[in-house]
Amino acid sequence: MKSNQLLYLSQKDVLAVGLTMAEIIDALTVAFQEKGKGLTEMPPKPGIHPGGGDNFIHAMPAYIPALKSAGVKWVSGFPENYQRGLPYITGLLILNDPESGIPLSVMDCIWITAMRTGAATALSARYLARPESSVVGVLGCGVQGQTNVEALNVLFPLEKVMAYDVNDEAAKRYVEEISTRFDLEAVAVAKPRDAVTGCDIVVTAGPILKEPHATIQAGWLDGGAFASLVDFDSYWHADAMQETTKFCTDDTQQLLHYKDVGYFKKIPPIHADLGELATGQKPGRETPNEKTMAANLGLALDDMAVAPLIFRKAIEKDIGTWLPL
Ligand SMILES: NC(=O)c1ccc[n+]([C@@H]2O[C@H](COP(=O)([O-])OP(=O)(O)OC[C@H]3O[C@@H](n4cnc5c(N)ncnc54)[C@H](O)[C@@H]3O)[C@@H](O)[C@H]2O)c1
Numbered sequence: 001m002k003s004n005q006l007l008y009l010s011q012k013d014v015l016a017v018g019l020t021m022a023e024i025i026d027a028l029t030v031a032f033q034e035k036g037k038g039l040t041e042m043p044p045k046p047g048i049h050p051g052g053g054d055n056f057i058h059a060m061p062a063y064i065p066a067l068k069s070a071g072v073k074w075v076s077g078f079p080e081n082y083q084r085g086l087p088y089i090t091g092l093l094i095l096n097d098p099e100s101g102i103p104l105s106v107m108d109c110i111w112i113t114a115m116r117t118g119a120a121t122a123l124s125a126r127y128l129a130r131p132e133s134s135v136v137g138v139l140g141c142g143v144q145g146q147t148n149v150e151a152l153n154v155l156f157p158l159e160k161v162m163a164y165d166v167n168d169e170a171a172k173r174y175v176e177e178i179s180t181r182f183d184l185e186a187v188a189v190a191k192p193r194d195a196v197t198g199c200d201i202v203v204t205a206g207p208i209l210k211e212p213h214a215t216i217q218a219g220w221l222d223g224g225a226f227a228s229l230v231d232f233d234s235y236w237h238a239d240a241m242q243e244t245t246k247f248c249t250d251d252t253q254q255l256l257h258y259k260d261v262g263y264f265k266k267i268p269p270i271h272a273d274l275g276e277l278a279t280g281q282k283p284g285r286e287t288p289n290e291k292t293m294a295a296n297l298g299l300a301l302d303d304m305a306v307a308p309l310i311f312r313k314a315i316e317k318d319i320g321t322w323l324p325l
Helices: 011-017 021-036 079-084 110-128 143-155 168-182 238-242 252-260 274-279 300-316
Strands: 005-009 056-064 069-077 089-096 103-108 135-139 160-164 185-188 201-204 226-229 246-249 270-273 292-295 321-324
Touching (some): 005 011, 005 300, 011 103, 011 300, 021 056, 021 110, 021 143, 021 274, 021 300, 056 300, 069 110, 089 110, 103 110, 103 300, 110 143, 110 226, 110 274, 110 292, 110 300, 135 143, 143 168, 143 201, 160 168, 168 185, 246 252, 246 274, 252 270, 270 274
Parallel strands (some): 005 103, 135 160, 160 185, 201 226, 226 292, 246 270, 246 292
Antiparallel strands (some): 005 321, 056 069, 069 089, 089 103
């Protein structure tokens, strides 16, 4: 650390640090245990909506004393950005020194957002999926489709990925990448149902919509399966969600807030949040045959669990650019 300077970490720098998914899952485990014990601070994320529609820019602050982490992510999601050749999710994260409040680092947050969301799915799955789960269905073969499988592959004996995307080319590219990167069998399927029925874990990662397209019907998800709703309830018919015995989230208050503003209109009662699962205050899966679900919203806590690890490794490896404060 240098006095009166902060470390700027570009997208390339953050990648070069080489943090592993296993390290990220470990950090999130601690963060959610701390949340379950009430030892974290994380106000609901305020946002602005330039241009209207589904565009957003959110401020996501969190403080995790046990991880000596304090800071904020300023992240935007502009669904039409693909038409400009720009990423949907972009943004920056500021990491502060929790003792003095001084900014330590400004870093790009695209990679962190992609990785921590996959890690949150895997962490939920640790409590809610069958440990022997080996077949994953992915609907929406983009960034989240990749990182969710990467994270699940750390905790589960995965063998096969069934991949569906509205864009055939995206599904084809995805199965090539997945089978190369992770030594898994990956199959592009033509119908959404083929990425649900027969799968132990299902990840839906298409666009987030206030009015769900509700493609996945009651009876598609097998008994004993776990589903991660990365794109909220957009993919799920209300009757299909009602079949689950445990509908979970990462933060109940924030989910209720989303409900107030028009999302999650037809979800079942919330069984537990990830802090309650991580501390054992609420049970995870109790029988091999129950259907379970997690709708993780993505929390500042996830980001602030990861950011100090990146900062410390960047210093160790002499990565990044020091800028005057
Ligand atoms: N919950 C969280 O914590 C969290 C965090 C980050 C992103 N997200 C959400 O995850 C979703 C995916 O993000 P991403 O970065 O992977 O986006 P991306 O643009 O990289 O990929 C999205 C993919 O979904 C496909 N798609 C679109 N509509 C579909 C449909 N109906 N069925 C199947 N595939 C469809 C697209 O062709 C594309 O391949 C977004 O909705 C994003 O808002 C959630």
